[in-house]
Amino acid sequence: MEFRALRASEMDAWFDHCAAVFNxxxxxxxxxxxxMNHWYNDPWRERHGILVAVDAGExxxxxxxxxxxxxxxxxxxxxxxxxxxxxxxxxxxxxxxGRLLEMAIxxxxxEGMDFSMLATGTPGHYSRxxxxxxxxxxxxxxxxxxxxxDIRLLxxxxxxxxxxxxxxxxxxxxRLNGAIVRDRWDYxxxxxxxxITRGWFAQGRGRGWALRESGEIKAYLVxxxxxxxxxxxxxxxxxxxxxxxxxxxxxxxxxxxxxDGRPAKVLFPAAVASDFPTELQAxxxxxxRVNNEEAWxxxxxxxxxxxxxxxxxxxxxxxxxxxWGIDGY
Numbered sequence: 001m002e003f004r005a006l007r008a009s010e011m012d013a014w015f016d017h018c019a020a021v022f023n024x025x026x027x028x029x030x031x032x033x034x035x036m037n038h039w040y041n042d043p044w045r046e047r048h049g050i051l052v053a054v055d056a057g058e059x060x061x062x063x064x065x066x067x068x069x070x071x072x073x074x075x076x077x078x079x080x081x082x083x084x085x086x087x088x089x090x091x092x093x094x095x096x097x098g099r100l101l102e103m104a105i106x107x108x109x110x111e112g113m114d115f116s117m118l119a120t121g122t123p124g125h126y127s128r129x130x131x132x133x134x135x136x137x138x139x140x141x142x143x144x145x146x147x148x149x150d151i152r153l154l155x156x157x158x159x160x161x162x163x164x165x166x167x168x169x170x171x172x173x174x175r176l177n178g179a180i181v182r183d184r185w186d187y188x189x190x191x192x193x194x195x196i197t198r199g200w201f202a203q204g205r206g207r208g209w210a211l212r213e214s215g216e217i218k219a220y221l222v223x224x225x226x227x228x229x230x231x232x233x234x235x236x237x238x239x240x241x242x243x244x245x246x247x248x249x250x251x252x253x254x255x256x257x258x259x260d261g262r263p264a265k266v267l268f269p270a271a272v273a274s275d276f277p278t279e280l281q282a283x284x285x286x287x288x289r290v291n292n293e294e295a296w297x298x299x300x301x302x303x304x305x306x307x308x309x310x311x312x313x314x315x316x317x318x319x320x321x322x323x324w325g326i327d328g329y
Contacts (some may be wrong), residue, residue, distance in 0.1 A: 003099055006050035009095030014050065017059040018253045021086035035290055038329060041190035044068065048193035053096045054321050060089035061096035065104050066329045069181040071174045075305060076181055078106040082118035083329040095099045101129045114295035119285050131287040134308050136323060137270035137316035142265045145256035148249045154208035154220060158192050164217045172238035176271055177320045180327040195326045196222050207257060211250055219246035222326055224256040232258065234268035243273040269322045286323060
């Protein structure tokens with residue numbers, strides 16, 4: 001058994017492995033395209049960040065470290081996103097992914113990554129290696145559709161509009177905690193444009209819209225139906241001012257655009273200001289690891305929960321934590 005970084009000649013085999021193990025929609029080709037998108041559309045991709053357990057030339061297990069930076073407490077930190085954690089069924093419970101996670105920690109130390117983040121339904125597996133759960137807070141509202149004449153689909157292929165959107169995203173998300181720094185055009189043109197449509201999911205429908213005022217983009221929003229449910233998720237949002245009013249216009253237009261004329265259940269991060277009657281939901285699954293103790297000392301609060309939520313009061317409705325779905329890995 002070999003535990004090592006993926007070789008260039010093994011990329012196709014790695015796509016096949018990930019597609020076969022996950023394959024949420026029982027569509028191998030669509031599943032494979034998903035992982036190909038996440039590789040080729042990622043401008044920060046690094047093959048040495050793909051760690052594999054290989055036996056007799058067959059990939060049995062893998063972990064990928066995504067190179068990212070995040071906004072946190074008014075500063076920017078490096079972050080290793082853990083994704084593509086997968087082991088073939090016949091080889092599970094043998095410690096393969098655990099060994100690869102230990103290698104990922106060593107890799108992140110060598111690359112100078114301050115934090116690591118991941119999303120999981122099995123937190124106990126990762127807590128053994130130093131990741132801690134951080135609750136995310138969401139607001140749920142029932143929202144009626146309403147077409148707005150000042151809103152149209154995003155045009156990220158147009159340089160002037162893309163620059164406005166990038167500036168707006170930085171202005172808005174840099175005030176929050178946990179959002180990915182998106183300062184490359186190719187990330188927006190390749191990753192973000194692909195993720196908006198969710199085209200690899202047979203049942204997934206998503207779009208992005210811009211709210212314009214006096215020829216300038218005032219706010220934008222990306223939303224998509226959650227796979228296999230009747231919930232519309234807000235996967236990205238930014239606003240220059242009048243946040244609650246802009247969000248109201250955009251999300252009602254989104255329900256009109258993607259819906260069937262009836263009100264829809266909508267879920268969006270608690271950090272987004274809203275005038276709708278909402279129900280606050282706490283969700284588990286996000287985990288964070290401190291890789292760099294010196295970077296941690298630069299932060300004011302005493303716990304990961306406090307740092308990422310931006311307060312020590314424990315009130316989820318005031319949380320500044322966002323993990324935009326558009327950046328999911």
